[in-house]
Amino acid sequence: MTEPKSGPVYPTALGASDLKTITLLGHDLAEDIMGSVGFGELAFWLATQRRPSTGETRVFEAVLAALADHGFTPTAIVTRLTYLSAPDSVQGALAAGLLGGGSRFLGVTEDTGRFLHDVLESLGGAVPRDETGWDEVALRTVRQRRETGKFVPGLGHHVHKTGDPRTPRLMRIATEEGLFGPHLSLFAAIGRVHPTVLGKTLPLNGAGVCGAALADLGLPLPLLRGFALLARTAGLIGQLAEEIRHPVARDVFLSVDLNNASVPPDPFVPEPFTEEGGEEGRTD
Structure with missing residues (x-):
């Protein structure tokens, strides 16, 4: 094992390891957590750094179940289509679906x-x-x-x-x-x-x-969407598993590709710039 170099120390209560052990949340991962702590309970524990009660775990896992999958939503469709385009990149297909978690879905x-x-x-x-x-x-x-x-x-x-x-x-x-x-x-x-x-x-x-x-x-409020995405990740894996067994992405693609209609260009005309309501005040 490579000895740590001298320099700054980066404290963490999460995962750490040495030659023989892995520590997570102050516990031995192999002996105390694996086989004893469910994934939902662990996800809550990781986010809050406190172990949830049985009731908190039940409510939290009910939320994860509620958000895991809701049919052929845009996130599911784009995951299947990305897998059709790049079957060698499961991570790309999952990421494509998760990136669609916005103000309308998730x-x-x-x-x-x-x-x-x-x-x-x-x-x-x-x-x-x-x-x-x-x-x-x-x-x-x-x-x-x-x-x-x-x-x-x-x-x-x-x-x-x-x-x-x-x-x-x-x-x-x-x-x-x-x-x-x-x-x-x-x-x-x-x-x-x-x-x-x-x-x-x-x-x-x-x-x-x-x-x-x-x-x-x-x-934490800034992480609420993260929990929704955690739940939907399981659903998207299910969508990919079904796509592998019973593919529909090609039919979705062809239904658009074979039924498009050529129309004249519709040029975008930007609104006139004004000091009030224009670029002023942007923070990006």
Whole structure:
């Protein structure tokens, strides 16, 4: 084994190894973790550096199951198409699917968790004690979003228009484990009161309830999308496994390639530049 060179020390509570052992989270990986700690529990432990309770593990793993796969979504399709183009690059196919996790698919988990957290922060610690109090906060919140022309993250679904089956199930699990906290309480209240403001009833979607549940578990908000991507990685591996056995990517490709229609060019015309609302103030 190569001896470490003198110089700066980089402390970590995660993986470290020497000639005979591997240490992870202060435990012997081979003897204490392998065969004793499930992957969901380990993922939670790695992110928080504290071992979750049995109830926290159950809620967390329910979230992972809820987000693992939802059919032929864009992330699944692009994974299959990338594998068709480069079957020698499984990592490329998986990466292609994960890169599609954004504001419309998967990213809603983080968006909802952050949104709910911001509302709770604005209360200054004055958390409602009953359903009536939560409804008042939710009503005020939905009205403010409506007045500013913004959507409420986690509200609505393009398929489950009358109710996402994942939402009540995850809420029941959180309740059973005593982990139905303020984020889920606010989210549930939004589900009850929004028809009064919007004039229509929209479902609380599964990605949104997952964000609320993860936030109630105290997981870092900047990592909420990461947990959604962790879940979807398993789903994308399943998509690739099915693609290998029953390929459809070539049919998807040919359905577009053989049915395109040539049309005249439609040149892009940029909007006139103005000082207000133009490039000024950009940070990228």
